[in-house]
Amino acid sequence: MAKPIIELENVKREFIVGEEVVRALRGVSFTITENEFVTIMGTSGSGKSTLLNLLGCLDTPTSGEYKLDGIPVRSMSKNQRAGMRMRKIGFVFQNYNLLAKTTAVENVELPLMYNPRVSATERRARAVEALKAVGLGDRLMHKSNQMSGGQMQRVAIARALVNNPAVILADEATGNLDTRTSFEILTLFQRLHAEGRTIIFVTHNPEIAQYSSRNIVLKDGRIKEDTINNNILSAAETLASLPVQNDD
């Protein structure tokens, strides 16, 4: 049995909007073990953003238990959750969220800046290593506004990798990219998966589910489907089969 990274036990999350109680999650339970590549899908309003916030320790469940890497999160204080984000989670966002006018390597260093245990030398070395891992070893000193969308997303992925997290949370990570670049990023995710990383990829694009090892579909705050994908497509192959773009 592989080590469980994420354990959700009947997690509910309710918001009070005015007089009304909005039930975003109505009891969700699942376990994600090490080295799974899980896509979480659902239409808007299905609760996938709320779930992502909970998984990312940005929010706490109203009831139920959430354990990240064996550590219960629900009773944690704000600062403790910040610590969890620093050590256990790597975020990748749809719109990259890089610091403007900042070099790639400084962007990647960011999570380590908040970790007093990492020295400046180690920080720089790890950032460079992470950038090399995403294929940007030659663009360390490029500023965020001098890069393409795909490159920026690679920097963001490097930033998510740099603290060696238990899980990488990607929120529509290919949503802003064209098809070709999307598959490049997807190839990168598959490679990371192959290297043993645990990845959760939240998306509304059903196509992406074909490239993950497991697919969870949410609807109205409940799990509608939870399927293991035994026929994982290779993003690299799809990328190769794409017609070469002939921009005039």
Add this chain to the structure above:
Amino acid sequence: MNFANLFKIALRAIAGNKLRAFLTMLGIIIGVASVITMLAIGQGSKRSIQAQISEMGSNMIMIHPGGDRRGGVRQNSADMQTLKLEDYESIKSEAQLLSAVSPSVNSSGQMIRGNHNTPTTIYGISEDHLTIRQLEIQDGEMFSEQEVKTAAKVCLLGKTVIDELFPNGEDPVGKVVRFNSIPFTVVGTLVPKGYNSMGQDQDNIVLAPYTSVMKRILAITHLQGINASAIKEELTDKAIEEVTAILRRNHKLAEGQADNFRIRSQQELSEMMNSTTDMMTVLLGCVAGISLIVGGIGIMNIMYVSVTERTKEIGLRMSVGARGIDILSQFLIEAILISITGGIIGVLVGAGCSYLVKILAAWPVYIQLWSVVLSFVVCTVTGIFFGWYPAKKAADLDPIEAIRYE
């Protein structure tokens, strides 16, 4: 959280938006520069007035006879004879807080040499007078103690007198001049002092031993006054008390009996002058202080706007593990760095402006260390004070909303 890292984060954030940082700084620069320049002008004029006062002899204490009544009629102090030579001797030998004491008698008259003559005043004094009035010998030398004892007919001349009596530029030293027909040998000349702030010519004087003036010119045995110098300006009041005690004892005044002498110091004059210039300094300081506050509000504005503008960045920082306190510290350090850098530039600009005022307007300026320290402290405090609210606002942001803020 590592402070060095936070510092680096803040520094990178400032470097990432240099124009914004500079515009924020501008308010502080102008504020600090005006505080420094205004205070420098205020201090400069105060100093120049103080210098004029001390030209008349700083720490000076003047003792005059007075307070005597004859049948209910108050007498002109110069006519009274309550100050005696013994008083001078007692003060000279007993007073601890005085650095110099000299009797003072004077007489106006005509100074004659050959077919030249000029009206002037001859002052009978002792050697200490030079120290008290801050006079210096230009040529020749001061008369000796022996010459004081023997009431020798020797004198020192001021420049105005020399110009009148020796129009051809001869050396007056060793020449004989006459004061009201009494011949005096010139033993030295005085360094010119020019006019004082009251418009009096300080060079139209003749100095002679007090004994000579008392015996040979005035034929009196009392003193018209005694001048003295306190050891330090701050000790002037103490010195006055000391002299008062000696004189009251000498004059055998019973307790409750009024003094029959008056003691004045330059302090009263200097206090009056200072109060005027202090008021000016305060006024200028207020004007400058207001501009510093405006600069501070500028910082708050920009920091506040920048929190909104950087909401997403804050969200990102939080998502990678920054705690509220880290965000707060970052924004606060940014505000303080901006204000301190602005402060340093402001000090330099202020010094430059003061220098320009000195060169172009020829106003006396003087930059005091405390005004630099003050404006520096004020801008740091401004940075903390006006940086706090936006920083707190940033720290309190909800990471979920911040990260998705558009």
